[in-house]
Amino acid sequence: MSERKGACIIGQSGGPTAVINASAQGAIQAALKAGCITRVLGAAHGIKGVLDDKLYDMDQEDASELGLLKNTPSSALGSCRYKLADPDQDDTDYRRILEIFKKYDVRYFFYNGGNDSMDTCNKISKYMQKIGYECRIMGIPKTIDNDLNGTDHCPGFASAAKYISTSCMEVWQDAHVYDTGMITIIEIMGRHAGWLAGASALATWAGFGPDLIYLPEVDFDMEQFLADVTAIYHRTGKCMVAVSEGIHYADGTFVSEAKASATDGFGHAQLGGLAATLAEIVKQKTRAKVRGIELSLLQRCGAHLASETDIEEAYRAGQAAVEAAVSGMTDKMVAFRCTRDDKGYFCETILEPLDVAANAEKKVPRAWINAAGNGVEQPFIDYVLPLIQGEPELPREHSLPRFAKLKKVLATAN
Amino acid sequence: MSERKGACIIGQSGGPTAVINASAQGAIQAALKAGCITRVLGAAHGIKGVLDDKLYDMDQEDASELGLLKNTPSSALGSCRYKLADPDQDDTDYRRILEIFKKYDVRYFFYNGGNDSMDTCNKISKYMQKIGYECRIMGIPKTIDNDLNGTDHCPGFASAAKYISTSCMEVWQDAHVYDTGMITIIEIMGRHAGWLAGASALATWAGFGPDLIYLPEVDFDMEQFLADVTAIYHRTGKCMVAVSEGIHYADGTFVSEAKASATDGFGHAQLGGLAATLAEIVKQKTRAKVRGIELSLLQRCGAHLASETDIEEAYRAGQAAVEAAVSGMTDKMVAFRCTRDDKGYFCETILEPLDVAANAEKKVPRAWINAAGNGVEQPFIDYVLPLIQGEPELPREHSLPRFAKLKKVLATAN
Numbered sequence: 001m002s003e004r005k006g007a008c009i010i011g012q013s014g015g016p017t018a019v020i021n022a023s024a025q026g027a028i029q030a031a032l033k034a035g036c037i038t039r040v041l042g043a044a045h046g047i048k049g050v051l052d053d054k055l056y057d058m059d060q061e062d063a064s065e066l067g068l069l070k071n072t073p074s075s076a077l078g079s080c081r082y083k084l085a086d087p088d089q090d091d092t093d094y095r096r097i098l099e100i101f102k103k104y105d106v107r108y109f110f111y112n113g114g115n116d117s118m119d120t121c122n123k124i125s126k127y128m129q130k131i132g133y134e135c136r137i138m139g140i141p142k143t144i145d146n147d148l149n150g151t152d153h154c155p156g157f158a159s160a161a162k163y164i165s166t167s168c169m170e171v172w173q174d175a176h177v178y179d180t181g182m183i184t185i186i187e188i189m190g191r192h193a194g195w196l197a198g199a200s201a202l203a204t205w206a207g208f209g210p211d212l213i214y215l216p217e218v219d220f221d222m223e224q225f226l227a228d229v230t231a232i233y234h235r236t237g238k239c240m241v242a243v244s245e246g247i248h249y250a251d252g253t254f255v256s257e258a259k260a261s262a263t264d265g266f267g268h269a270q271l272g273g274l275a276a277t278l279a280e281i282v283k284q285k286t287r288a289k290v291r292g293i294e295l296s297l298l299q300r301c302g303a304h305l306a307s308e309t310d311i312e313e314a315y316r317a318g319q320a321a322v323e324a325a326v327s328g329m330t331d332k333m334v335a336f337r338c339t340r341d342d343k344g345y346f347c348e349t350i351l352e353p354l355d356v357a358a359n360a361e362k363k364v365p366r367a368w369i370n371a372a373g374n375g376v377e378q379p380f381i382d383y384v385l386p387l388i389q390g391e392p393e394l395p396r397e398h399s400l401p402r403f404a405k406l407k408k409v410l411a412t413a414n
Numbered sequence: 415m416s417e418r419k420g421a422c423i424i425g426q427s428g429g430p431t432a433v434i435n436a437s438a439q440g441a442i443q444a445a446l447k448a449g450c451i452t453r454v455l456g457a458a459h460g461i462k463g464v465l466d467d468k469l470y471d472m473d474q475e476d477a478s479e480l481g482l483l484k485n486t487p488s489s490a491l492g493s494c495r496y497k498l499a500d501p502d503q504d505d506t507d508y509r510r511i512l513e514i515f516k517k518y519d520v521r522y523f524f525y526n527g528g529n530d531s532m533d534t535c536n537k538i539s540k541y542m543q544k545i546g547y548e549c550r551i552m553g554i555p556k557t558i559d560n561d562l563n564g565t566d567h568c569p570g571f572a573s574a575a576k577y578i579s580t581s582c583m584e585v586w587q588d589a590h591v592y593d594t595g596m597i598t599i600i601e602i603m604g605r606h607a608g609w610l611a612g613a614s615a616l617a618t619w620a621g622f623g624p625d626l627i628y629l630p631e632v633d634f635d636m637e638q639f640l641a642d643v644t645a646i647y648h649r650t651g652k653c654m655v656a657v658s659e660g661i662h663y664a665d666g667t668f669v670s671e672a673k674a675s676a677t678d679g680f681g682h683a684q685l686g687g688l689a690a691t692l693a694e695i696v697k698q699k700t701r702a703k704v705r706g707i708e709l710s711l712l713q714r715c716g717a718h719l720a721s722e723t724d725i726e727e728a729y730r731a732g733q734a735a736v737e738a739a740v741s742g743m744t745d746k747m748v749a750f751r752c753t754r755d756d757k758g759y760f761c762e763t764i765l766e767p768l769d770v771a772a773n774a775e776k777k778v779p780r781a782w783i784n785a786a787g788n789g790v791e792q793p794f795i796d797y798v799l800p801l802i803q804g805e806p807e808l809p810r811e812h813s814l815p816r817f818a819k820l821k822k823v824l825a826t827a828n
Contacts, residue, residue, distance in 0.1 A: 016591045045593045074587035081592070162813065166718055169815050173488035174715040177430045178495070179459045184711075206814045276690065296707045297598075301588040304580055305718060307813065389813045399576065399721065399803045400620045401583050 003036045004134065006107025008322070009050065010058070011043035012142075013113035013120065014081065016074035017156025018163070018303045019314040020112060020142050021404070024076060025069040026318025027110050027140065028058050034326045037108060041411050045078035046113070047120055050100050051093060057411040068404035070311055071394050073303035076406055083116065084123050087130075094127045101128075101135060103413045108136050110321050114143030114154070115361060118333055122354040125331045136325040139333035139354050140317050144300045146195035149360040150352035151335035155314035156300070158387035161199035162310075163302035164188055164295060165388070168203035168210060171293065172240055180289065183229060183239045183282055187275035187294040190244045192216060194364045195384075196299070197244035198376045202388070205381050211239050216246035217364050218373035220255050225278075226285050228374050233286055245274055304401060308390025313347060320349040333357045338386075345386030417450045418548065420521025422736070423464065424472070425457035426556075427527035427534065428495065430488035431570030432577070432717045433728040434526060434556050435818070438490060439483040440732025441524050441554065442472050448740045451522060455825050459492035460527070461534055464514050465507060471825040482818035484725055485808050487717035490820055497530065498537050501544075508541045515542075515549060517827045522550050524735050528557030528568070529775060532747055536768040539745045550739040553747035553768055554731050558714045560609035563774040564766035565749035569728035570714070572801035575613035576724075577716035578602055578709060579802070582617035582624060585707065586654055594703065597643060597653045597696055601689035601708040604658045606630060608778045609798075610713070611658035612790045616802070619795050625653050630660035631778050632787035634669050639692075640699050642788050647700055659688055718815060722804025727761060734763040747771045752800075759800030 010027050012020055024042070031040045040058040043049035056077065058066075069076055087094050100106070111121040118139045125137040141148050146157035168186060175184045190196040194215025203209025211232050214220060232239040248254045256274040275292030283290040317334045324332065332351040339346045368380040395402040424441050426434055438456075445454045454472040457463035470491065472480075483490055501508050514520070525535040532553045539551035555562050560571035582600060589598045604610040608629025617623025625646045628634060646653040662668045670688040689706030697704040731748045738746065746765040753760045782794040809816040 016588050048593065072587065073584050075591045078593060079591045166815060167712055167716075169817070170487050170715040170717060171711050173486065173817065174430050174711045177489045177493045179462065179492060202814060206811070207819070208817065273690070276687070291711070293710045293712070294708070295712075297585050297588045297705065298581055298707070298709075298712070301584040302581075303584060385812060391810070391813065396805070397620070398799060399805065400616060401580060403583070403587065403622065405621070 004107050004136070005036050005038055007039035007041055007104045008037050008108030008110065009041045009043050009055065009106050010077070010110045011046045011049065011112065012075035012077050012079050013046035013111060013117035014079060014143065015300060016079060017142055017144050017300055018073045018159035018306045019156050019311050021069040021072045021076045022311045022314035023112050023140050023142060023155055023318035025066060026315035027322050028066060030319040030322035031108070032059065034322060036326055039104070041104060041106070042077040046080040046082065046117070047084070048080040048082050049078070051096050053100055055104065055411040056406070056408045060409045061406055065404045065406060068395055068402060070315065071303055071306070071392055072403040073301040076404055081116070084120050087123060087127050094124070097124060098128070098131065098133055101133065104411070106135060108325050110138050110140060110325070112140040112142050112318070114145065114148060115358065118148065118354060118357040122358040125354055129331070136330040138321040138325050138330070139357060140321045141333060141335065141357065144196060145190055145193055147193040147361045147363070148357050149362050150333065150356040152338040152347070153336060153387055155310060155317055157195060158310035159302065159306040160196055160299050161202065161384055162307045162388040163299050163305045164196060164199050165202035165209070166305055167295065168200045168242065169206060169208045172203065172208035175240060176238055181233065181237045183233055183241070183286065183288050183290040185241045185243060185275050185278050185282065185290065185292045186210065187243055187245055187273060187292065189295070189299055190216065191246040192361055194244045197242050198364055198380050199384055200242035201376045201381060202384060209240065210242040212374045213242045213376060214244060214247050214374060215364055215369060216244050216248060217366060217369060219250040220247040226282065229282055230286055233288060243274060243278060304394060306392055307388045308392045309387055311392055316349055324351055340382060340386055418521050418550070419450050419452055421453035421455055421518045422451045422522030422524065423455045423457050423469065423520050424524045425460045425463065425526065426489035426491050426493050427460035427525060427531035428493060428557065429528070429714060430493060431556055431558050431714055432487045432573035432720045433570050433725050435483040435486045435490045436725045436728035437526050437554050437556060437569055437732035439480060440729035441736050442480060444733040444736035445522070446473065448736060450740060453518065455518060456491040460494040460496065461498070462494040462496050463492070465510050467514055469518065469825040470820070470822045474823045475820055479818045479820060482809055482816060484729065485717055485720070485806055486817040487715040490818055495530070498534050501537060501541050508538070511538060512542070512545065512547055515547065518825070521548060522739050524552050524554060524739070526554040526556050526732070528559065528562060529772065532562065532768060532771040536772040539768055543745070550744035552735040552739050552744070553771060554735045555747060555749060555771065558610060559604055559607055561607040561775045561777070562771050563776050564747065564770040566752040566761070567750060567801055569724060569731055571609060572724035573716065573720040574610055574713050575616065575798055576721045576802040577713050577719045578610060578613050579616035579623070580719055581709065582614045582656065583620060583622045586617065586622035589654060590652055595647065595651045597647055597655070597700065597702050597704040599655045599657060599689050599692050599696065599704065599706045600624065601657055601659055601687060601706065603709070603713060604630065605660040606775055608658045611656050612778055612794050613798055614656035615790045615795060616798060623654065624656040626788045627656045627790060628658060628661050628788060629778055629783060630658050630662060631780060631783060633664040634661040640696065643696055644700055647702055657688060657692065718808060720806055721802045722806045723801055725806055730763055738765055754796060754800055
């Protein structure tokens with residue numbers, strides 16, 4: 001145990017989730033408790049807040065408001081999508097970060113985000129090591145896309161999965177109410193990995209869900225898709241389809257960006273996104289009533305449908321990052337190692353080198369997708385089901401969410 | 415008290431809601447208990463089930479599954495959008511309905527729906543009176559649009575309002591996460607009345623919601639809309655807008671259907687609906703990042719966000735219809751009379767003549783909309799807030815909804 005006194009910075013980065021603030025809460029509360037951490041600073045809009053010297057003094061926040069972070073979706077400190085340059089090419093940002101770290105005597109840096117954010121975190125860590133500035137740097141995983149390498153799953157994924165599967169079950173009920181034909185196409189986030197689209201299979205598993213699911217792990221074939229949909233529609237009068245926004249043709253072109261194709265002959269303005277485009281194509285093919293539904297931002301900020309398991313794990317990830325750093329660790333990302341067997345689901349936090357997460361995207365294994373490429377298999381269900389368990393006790397006022405309201409007092413150097 | 419022995423038919427009609435099955439449950443359970451009701455039949459797909467002689471024997475359903483109806487969205491018996499002819503022009507359907515009523519000795523008919531369904535119910539009631547067939551006919555109100563005349567509000571509206579306001583609060587969090595500009599346009603149901611779009615103001619009232627709200631009660635002016643949005647965007651870097659799908663220009667043309675207009679000069683394919691169209695127009699005007707979000711079917715089937723007040727009132731409406739019919743009433747619609755004052759909110763069921771509901775649409779009073787026509791005033795909040803109160807205890811399995819699974823055994827005549 002090597003004690004190092006100093007301030008810490010906690011930053012949130014990338015797209016928000018329903019539980020990223022639970023990780024912030026875990027990290028902030030652990031840091032406020034840690035004797036060696038002299039000051040807890042929150043970065044306004046991630047690394048941009050460091051570069052702009054916009055840091056919030058978390059010690060000045062009310063404990064009760066910090067307590068509400070657990071059920072407040074999105075990034076309470078603000079987020080960013082800011083790519084740091086290769087320090088060998090341009091070290092301007094790194095020198096500025098160092099300057100701020102020195103100004104506030106920052107010796108702990110916690111960065112919560114997905115692939116790009118772990119890349120940022122990794123670069124800062126390596127830079128500080130190289131120039132010999134002692135700072136313990138830890139990544140905290142986060143992404144609804146669930147595509148971070150080195151961890152069983154990512155905080156944020158499960159709550160989005162629960163939102164998606166519950167919403168699919170409800171829409172299924174709605175889409176089956178008339179005795180007339182109806183095709184429903186639901187567009188789900190996930191540009192490069194199909195974890196979220198696949199999670200819609202939980203709805204089917206529970207009795208009311210998509211008949212067909214298309215993931216970006218399998219090349220999309222418009223002819224086959226239309227044949228799949230038409231076959232089910234003609235047999236049952238209904239068809240519900242879940243598609244990942246990231247589905248693409250064999251040549252890599254996203255279906256959402258393809259204006260027309262030689263095979264389908266349709267050319268459509270992309271005004272309404274993928275669901276609307278596919279709905280129009282299916283409508284022209286089948287002459288059925290077709291409705292495209294894009295779950296849009298709703299799926300990643302739906303705190304009211306969060307998984308309690310996800311919230312608790314997100315909290316623990318933030319807490320574990322601080323505890324590991326306090327105990328002397330650096331240059332790591334907190335990750336989950338999980339077992340799922342007869343005894344149930346068990347999840348422990350471990351540490352992985354930051355490089356592991358920063359440099360790869362984890363896809364849905366091909367073996368978990370059915371042979372036809374239009375659904376997922378039981379191992380996928382077994383993987384995701386334990387993650388969505390549990391309902392949080394949501395703070396409410398007048399039956400509306402009571403989200404955290406932070407003071408966000410700007411810090412000045414001591 | 416005039417006792418009349420006989421069977422009853424319960425039918426669901428029009429667009430589903432999160433709580434229409436609670437009304438069905440209230441009616442079914444009251445009918446099963448009523449000594450004079452010899453048999454409880456559920457019409458498959460509303461009046462179409464009567465015409466097609468497709469009636470389910472509700473006595474054969476498990477009580478536990480019927481108990482789950484309360485939290486099962488959409489119309490469990492199936493719904494329809496079927497318009498009965500004027501009986502003076504064509505009485506074919508009426509004669510068929512009479513035939514089925516006689517076949518099963520139906521002496522009670524309960525029809526649950528919105529304006530069109532109350533029209534159906536009213537026509538059947540008047541026909542049966544005219545030809546002298548004794549049958550007690552009651553309408554049970556239902557519509558997320560909340561535009562039924564003769565009642566303080568409609569079952570289904572409050573749960574949709576709660577879904578909309580909660581979702582707006584969550585999306586607001588998401589849309590404010592970056593320090594870059596962002597405009598969000600949320601499309602909300604309501605073709606002719608702005609009750610649902612107006613309900614998004616609850617989110618603003620609670621701290622995080624739309625800056626601007628456009629209802630169909632006020633003619634839409636594209637120039638003014640763009641000026642409103644631009645002003646807020648330039649001042650704050652963000653703007654959140656809620657629009658009713660039914661907004662229309664002064665000449666009555668729906669904005670969602672207007673391909674181009676002389677004033678804005680934009681011509682857009684309507685692939686993605688109103689939100690996508692407005693998003694594109696605003697993007698071209700402001701060069702900002704703009705996201706259009708259509709709440710689509712989600713807002714009317716979101717049972718997981720239902721209002722417990724709404725569920726209970728929906729149940730009571732169904733129950734009250736049966737109890738009133740049993741006590742001798744006919745040709746009425748159950749309605750709510752409510753008081754909102756210092757002592758709180760109180761709602762009682764009353765009976766209104768079926769004609770009242772069948773022949774008018776209730777709009778949001780102009781005085782409840784602000785002078786600029788881009789928001790609602792406090793009386794609107796005071797009206798809707800009591801309706802969304804309370805969270806139901808949701809039946810779940812594996813943290814997913816456990817919806818009712820009815821056997822739907824087809825009835826045969828005794």
